[in-house]
Amino acid sequence: MKIAILPGDGIGPEIVDQAVKVLNALDEKFELESAPVGGAGYAAHGHPLPEGTLALAKAADAILFGAVGDFKYDTLERALRPEQAILGLRKHLGLFANLRPAILYPELAGASTLKPEVVSGLDILIIRELTGDIYFGQPRGVRECPDGAFKGQREGFDTMRYAEGEIRRIAHVAFQAAQKRDKRLTSVDKANVLETFQFWRDIVTDVHKEYPDVALDHMYVDNAAMQLVRAPKRFDVIVTGNMFGDILSDQASMLTGSIGMLPSASLDANNKGLYEPSHGSAPDIAGKGVANPLATILSAAMMLRYSLGRAEQADRIENAVKAVLKQGLRTPDIYEAGTTKVGTSQMGDAVVKALA
Amino acid sequence: MKIAILPGDGIGPEIVDQAVKVLNALDEKFELESAPVGGAGYAAHGHPLPEGTLALAKAADAILFGAVGDFKYDTLERALRPEQAILGLRKHLGLFANLRPAILYPELAGASTLKPEVVSGLDILIIRELTGDIYFGQPRGVRECPDGAFKGQREGFDTMRYAEGEIRRIAHVAFQAAQKRDKRLTSVDKANVLETFQFWRDIVTDVHKEYPDVALDHMYVDNAAMQLVRAPKRFDVIVTGNMFGDILSDQASMLTGSIGMLPSASLDANNKGLYEPSHGSAPDIAGKGVANPLATILSAAMMLRYSLGRAEQADRIENAVKAVLKQGLRTPDIYEAGTTKVGTSQMGDAVVKALA
Ligand SMILES: CC(C)[C@H](C(=O)O)[C@@H](O)C(=O)O
Numbered sequence: 163m164k165i166a167i168l169p170g171d172g173i174g175p176e177i178v179d180q181a182v183k184v185l186n187a188l189d190e191k192f193e194l195e196s197a198p199v200g201g202a203g204y205a206a207h208g209h210p211l212p213e214g215t216l217a218l219a220k221a222a223d224a225i226l227f228g229a230v231g232d233f234k235y236d237t238l239e240r241a242l243r244p245e246q247a248i249l250g251l252r253k254h255l256g257l258f259a260n261l262r263p264a265i266l267y268p269e270l271a272g273a274s275t276l277k278p279e280v281v282s283g284l285d286i287l288i289i290r291e292l293t294g295d296i297y298f299g300q301p302r303g304v305r306e307c308p309d310g311a312f313k314g315q316r317e318g319f320d321t322m323r324y325a326e327g328e329i330r331r332i333a334h335v336a337f338q339a340a341q342k343r344d345k346r347l348t349s350v351d352k353a354n355v356l357e358t359f360q361f362w363r364d365i366v367t368d369v370h371k372e373y374p375d376v377a378l379d380h381m382y383v384d385n386a387a388m389q390l391v392r393a394p395k396r397f398d399v400i401v402t403g404n405m406f407g408d409i410l411s412d413q414a415s416m417l418t419g420s421i422g423m424l425p426s427a428s429l430d431a432n433n434k435g436l437y438e439p440s441h442g443s444a445p446d447i448a449g450k451g452v453a454n455p456l457a458t459i460l461s462a463a464m465m466l467r468y469s470l471g472r473a474e475q476a477d478r479i480e481n482a483v484k485a486v487l488k489q490g491l492r493t494p495d496i497y498e499a500g501t502t503k504v505g506t507s508q509m510g511d512a513v514v515k516a517l518a
Numbered sequence: 519m520k521i522a523i524l525p526g527d528g529i530g531p532e533i534v535d536q537a538v539k540v541l542n543a544l545d546e547k548f549e550l551e552s553a554p555v556g557g558a559g560y561a562a563h564g565h566p567l568p569e570g571t572l573a574l575a576k577a578a579d580a581i582l583f584g585a586v587g588d589f590k591y592d593t594l595e596r597a598l599r600p601e602q603a604i605l606g607l608r609k610h611l612g613l614f615a616n617l618r619p620a621i622l623y624p625e626l627a628g629a630s631t632l633k634p635e636v637v638s639g640l641d642i643l644i645i646r647e648l649t650g651d652i653y654f655g656q657p658r659g660v661r662e663c664p665d666g667a668f669k670g671q672r673e674g675f676d677t678m679r680y681a682e683g684e685i686r687r688i689a690h691v692a693f694q695a696a697q698k699r700d701k702r703l704t705s706v707d708k709a710n711v712l713e714t715f716q717f718w719r720d721i722v723t724d725v726h727k728e729y730p731d732v733a734l735d736h737m738y739v740d741n742a743a744m745q746l747v748r749a750p751k752r753f754d755v756i757v758t759g760n761m762f763g764d765i766l767s768d769q770a771s772m773l774t775g776s777i778g779m780l781p782s783a784s785l786d787a788n789n790k791g792l793y794e795p796s797h798g799s800a801p802d803i804a805g806k807g808v809a810n811p812l813a814t815i816l817s818a819a820m821m822l823r824y825s826l827g828r829a830e831q832a833d834r835i836e837n838a839v840k841a842v843l844k845q846g847l848r849t850p851d852i853y854e855a856g857t858t859k860v861g862t863s864q865m866g867d868a869v870v871k872a873l874a
């Protein structure tokens with residue numbers, strides 16, 4: 163089993179190092195190979211997703227990804243900026259299913275900006291379609307406005323689109339995920355305004371016939387953004403498109419107050435996947451040894467479960483993470499009085515120790 | 519001065535009645551004329567926005583709108599559903615600037631699901647562009663997918679677009695609003711992915727040159743959804759497009775926990791406007807006399823300020839609302855132990871009394 167290790171920028175390398183430590187501590191050994199991506203890819207090879215990096219990602223059974231982006235690349239033209247690596251990997255590898263759990267660990271309930279009774283025990287899974295929608299739809303660009311009151315002026319434009327098969331496959335992923343949980347799925351759309359999402363609603367409703375054991379409801383995206391604030395625990399699994407999913411999954415992760423704890427998976431049709439923490443590259447704290455590696459370690463656990471068929475090893479890692487939290491170990495982002503503050507590497511070591 | 523009164527569906531009529539009471543209690547008398555809209559428009563004339571209603575709205579100096587939508591109209595085809603009235607009024611009247619304050623009244627701090635220290639004193643103004651973006655962009659529909667892996671299948675599609683002049687005019691509204699407040703404007707976009715919003719960012723940056731006294735920052739929409747949960751008080755004025763504004767303004771209003779208190783204005787280029795509560799038609803509690811009329815009363819105050827040039831009358835109404843809150847009067851949606859529960863009509867009467 164070969165794992166591509168793409169540390170990226172900012173805190174990426176130091177948090178990925180900890181996840182690698184954990185993988186190396188398992189009985190079974192995996193073949194790990196690293197390559198630069200994002201700003202690091204640009205610095206090494208003049209492109210955020212260098213050819214060799216893409217080839218490695220394609221050849222591997224799974225990809226462990228850190229984070230990309232740094233102030234120093236902000237002035238590059240868009241096609242060369244670090245985040246293009248993420249978009250390129252999703253597109254080239256067909257990683258259409260993004261799984262974003264938003265879980266609040268009991269020990270960290272105080273970290274949320276929401277009242278404890280509103281979020282304690284929160285456990286939502288957001289499934290975001292990741293290769294369609296307005297992210298990749300053609301045509302797009304800046305052109306002369308062809309009609310209406312602003313005819314003849316410049317206008318920016320993009321195309322939102324979802325084909326039937328694209329909606330069906332993400333709906334299947336979502337219904338199957340719901341079957342393994344509380345069997346409740348909320349499909350989020352904007353069917354009252356968008357043709358794309360009226361079509362989305364029709365197809366999801368049709369796929370539902372194959373999953374009579376799952377309770378499906380449809381919710382408009384504006385209402386979903388409200389309900390995530392008002393009563394987030396009402397949700398079990400949420401499925402939505404690329405654009406709405408970008409917004410809602412970040413909103414949901416922030417409800418926990420501990421985004422340094424949240425992993426994510428981006429899967430293709432054969433459960434090959436890219437695994438990365440839900441947080442970003444935090445260049446302001448890079449190299450200081452204070453970043454929280456747990457989201458990346460938990461991403462490695464998701465990788466073992468979803469792509470490598472090693473569910474017991476995933477459980478072991480997740481239990482080890484729970485154990486270090488119970489021991490009171492905290493990186494600065496989740497520290498509170500009465501707990502023990504540790505650095506990135508100490509936290510990685512503690513998880514390795516707790517594996518035993 | 520002529521005001522079009524469009525009560526609509528659900529709780530619309532009963533809350534608008536209270537706002538009308540308040541308007542009638544002012545020294546200056548306005549000409550008020552009512553017409554059916556939404557489901558009521560469909561029931562009366564077979565269309566959610568009957569011709570006579572649109573004509574009245576066009577002829578009036580301002581429009582006071584209740585809410586539209588009811589379960590019984592859910593099965594109508596989309597073109598006849600109640601919310602089409604809102605979209606139609608925005609489009610036909612050129613109401614491109616939506617002003618949505620999210621204010622947490624000190625007396626209601628406990629109603630929020632967020633911790634008091636995170637939201638107490640919250641006072642954000644969200645300015646949403648309301649007649650462009652993917653809401654109205656052509657082409658849109660369901661067609662045969664023209665290319666890619668799903669070629670030949672059916673696909674739903676929509677067009678996102680913003681012309682230069684469209685962005686400029688909403689940017690001017692936003693900078694001028696910021697000048698009257700804390701002089702900080704956050705423009706929310708998705709410039710890292712969308713051509714439309716890279717263009718948006720470029721134009722907003724250009725308009726900023728005319729407002730050197732306002733501090734401008736740009737934020738991606740996913741990050742904005744996170745920051746609204748993490749530290750909402752960091753914002754002063756937010757400006758964004760129609761789609762992102764739909765989501766973020768609802769999210770922001772729910773941060774207060776008292777959406778029954780929040781008014782909104784939708785203005786055209788000459789400050790003619792449509793005023794409505796931020797909440798919906800709540801058909802489940804319609805006719806029971808328990809709905810909170812304060813958002814509608816505060817919408818009438820905004821109308822006096824923005825469209826009718828009666829800022830002192832607006833202040834009077836807003837102060838009367840603050841007074842009834844201080845008196846401890848609460849409709850059920852904002853009730854808590856130790857306060858006095860009142861109905862819709864009693865609340866309207868109390869505001870009238872407090873005007874004196
Ligand atoms: C960096 C950006 C292109 C990306 C996205 O919008 O998908 C990010 O926000 C994410 O959610 O992974």
Ligand SMILES: CC(C)[C@H](C(=O)O)[C@@H](O)C(=O)O
Pocket residue numbers: 354355384601604605764
């Ligand atoms: C009813 C719907 C079309 C409308 C919108 O999306 O604009 C509503 O959500 C709003 O925000 O006023």
